[in-house]
Amino acid sequence: MLRETYALFAREVKKTYRNHAVVVMMVIQPLMWLIFFGSSLTHLPADLLSSLFHTSNYISYLLPGELATGMVFIGMFSSMSMIQDKRFGFLKRILVTKAPKESIFLGKVLGAASRGLIQIPVMVVTAMLFGVIFHTNAFYIFIWILSLFLMGIGLASIYSVITMKSKDWQTPGVVSNLINLPLMFSSTALFPATLFPKWMQILSSFNPISYAAAIGREALYGGQVNFLYFGYLVFFSALFLGIGFLASRRWLVAE
Amino acid sequence: MEYTVEVKNLTLRYGSFIAVDNISFNVKKGEIFGLLGPNGAGKTSTIKVLTTLVPPTKGRVLISNYDVEKEPRQVRRVMGWVASEVILDDDLQVIENLKLQASLQGLYGWEENAENMLEYFKIKETRNKKVGGLSTGMRKKLEIIMALLSEPSVIFMDEPTIGLDVGTRKMLWELIRDIRKKHGVTIFLTTHYMEEADDLCDRIAIISKGKIVAIDTPEKLKAKAGSSIITLEVNQDFKASDLKGIKANRKGNEINISLKGGDASFTKILKRINLKNVDSLRLTKPSLDTVFLNLTGSTMEEQESSKIQNMNFYATIRRARS
Ligand SMILES: Nc1ncnc2c1ncn2[C@@H]1O[C@H](COP(=O)(O)OP(=O)(O)OP(=O)(O)O)[C@@H](O)[C@H]1O
Ligand SMILES: [Mg+2]
Numbered sequence: 286m287l288r289e290t291y292a293l294f295a296r297e298v299k300k301t302y303r304n305h306a307v308v309v310m311m312v313i314q315p316l317m318w319l320i321f322f323g324s325s326l327t328h329l330p331a332d333l334l335s336s337l338f339h340t341s342n343y344i345s346y347l348l349p350g351e352l353a354t355g356m357v358f359i360g361m362f363s364s365m366s367m368i369q370d371k372r373f374g375f376l377k378r379i380l381v382t383k384a385p386k387e388s389i390f391l392g393k394v395l396g397a398a399s400r401g402l403i404q405i406p407v408m409v410v411t412a413m414l415f416g417v418i419f420h421t422n423a424f425y426i427f428i429w430i431l432s433l434f435l436m437g438i439g440l441a442s443i444y445s446v447i448t449m450k451s452k453d454w455q456t457p458g459v460v461s462n463l464i465n466l467p468l469m470f471s472s473t474a475l476f477p478a479t480l481f482p483k484w485m486q487i488l489s490s491f492n493p494i495s496y497a498a499a500i501g502r503e504a505l506y507g508g509q510v511n512f513l514y515f516g517y518l519v520f521f522s523a524l525f526l527g528i529g530f531l532a533s534r535r536w537l538v539a540e
Numbered sequence: 541m542e543y544t545v546e547v548k549n550l551t552l553r554y555g556s557f558i559a560v561d562n563i564s565f566n567v568k569k570g571e572i573f574g575l576l577g578p579n580g581a582g583k584t585s586t587i588k589v590l591t592t593l594v595p596p597t598k599g600r601v602l603i604s605n606y607d608v609e610k611e612p613r614q615v616r617r618v619m620g621w622v623a624s625e626v627i628l629d630d631d632l633q634v635i636e637n638l639k640l641q642a643s644l645q646g647l648y649g650w651e652e653n654a655e656n657m658l659e660y661f662k663i664k665e666t667r668n669k670k671v672g673g674l675s676t677g678m679r680k681k682l683e684i685i686m687a688l689l690s691e692p693s694v695i696f697m698d699e700p701t702i703g704l705d706v707g708t709r710k711m712l713w714e715l716i717r718d719i720r721k722k723h724g725v726t727i728f729l730t731t732h733y734m735e736e737a738d739d740l741c742d743r744i745a746i747i748s749k750g751k752i753v754a755i756d757t758p759e760k761l762k763a764k765a766g767s768s769i770i771t772l773e774v775n776q777d778f779k780a781s782d783l784k785g786i787k788a789n790r791k792g793n794e795i796n797i798s799l800k801g802g803d804a805s806f807t808k809i810l811k812r813i814n815l816k817n818v819d820s821l822r823l824t825k826p827s828l829d830t831v832f833l834n835l836t837g838s839t840m841e842e843q844e845s846s847k848i849q850n851m852n853f854y855a856t857i858r859r860a861r862s
Binding site for chain 2: 296299381
């Protein structure tokens, strides 16, 4: 199981890094958000900014949120390669080997989650150029990256299960977009929950993006990381990994 | 007798459509066995069951004594598979594709074997090239190497020479015979080329509309199809008496003589007939085409075109519905 999963994961990684255009696009998209959306509140009065976001620079609020949302989009995009593997028959090639089906699913999910990590260094450096100041330590950075990774695993599992069931490109794209936008806006990635109506606050409290973003803010700007949040992300990723395992046994079949 | 593939009363349905209809056959160890049939006959469907890709609707299939339904992972360990469409990862190098296959099959110490096969198949120089840049023949070879990598007892090849030019096809036949000799591996292949089945296979099963209509060696099948035929083109001056009593069928200027006594009687007959008013003559040997025609009542081409017509018909209905 381990060896097969690693081989399939390595395939995903190799394919991504060889496609320079994809790597550049994956980094540029969240960068655009950070720069343009992050700068849109520059002239908000300083006291308003700090009462809403607890910072004088909206980019520092946005950075952890945007990195969390970036994982969502990359997770979605990555899981689409399952459709390609079905179309070109590569899935059949894997299915006639003795590799367990779970390893096919796990390879995809790990590939997706680690792709999402590419954006971190670029985003952090850009934020620094825009005057964001970090108060953190190596352990907290590790916890933060791990929480992004866990969230990525959970979300990529969801998307992979969707692509397992569908044969064409369009359905998973449409379904994923249907999930993505509410997921992004009902989280505290862009704005704090204090601004939300009650129902959206409830949604936000289940939303893994909120937790990954919160951990990022605590870890990067001199706060205390709330390990309950971290625990929630462990639970979230384990839950959907488990669902994905069951789904891959049932649904990963040749047509 | 030791069988590598045992198929008993296999049926495969897609919904209510019966793609494989209650077929049975055995493949001996070390044999090259061909499943011959026109497009849509059910060849790929049969291979899908034999390679554990889909479970049988009914019946039992054993590969090296492992049941495809109950022990699919053991079956996958002892078999290799070459699909009709080339399935490789174009973004990875030749050696990376091999490595992936080895990892998925759980192989150790495969490297030397792989290098030797690359050398033997004469594609060593492509070792570090991306598969996307390889010719179809080279890809086919790589697929066969991947199938051989785990030293399987049987390789399933679905239309191995489809889309290849005549030269490459002949080369591949040679290669298939070679690997059988070298590795002692059983080869199960499908084809819709009569010539391929005839030239390459020890035994052939003829499949038509999901049913197997005959299984035998190419020679015996052809013998069943009847004898060779001498056809004479004659002019008006040719008289019935010129045949010297030999039984023949005359249609205008064409005379057909059936060689009942085997090909040896060919010269005997020629010596007896008065050839003065014969313009030309030719010998038609029985072919698998004739066998197919005799067994199914239509030629392979006819079945394929009616299949295409059917498909067009259904496509029209689908379009009309949507
Ligand atoms: N997934 C499927 N769902 C429904 N029908 C199918 C499916 N796959 C194949 N069929 C039908 O089953 C029949 C047999 O198909 P199959 O692919 O086994 O034929 P084949 O002998 O391999 O033909 P070819 O020479 O064209 O490859 C065809 O009528 C085909 O339309
Ligand atoms: Mg086929």
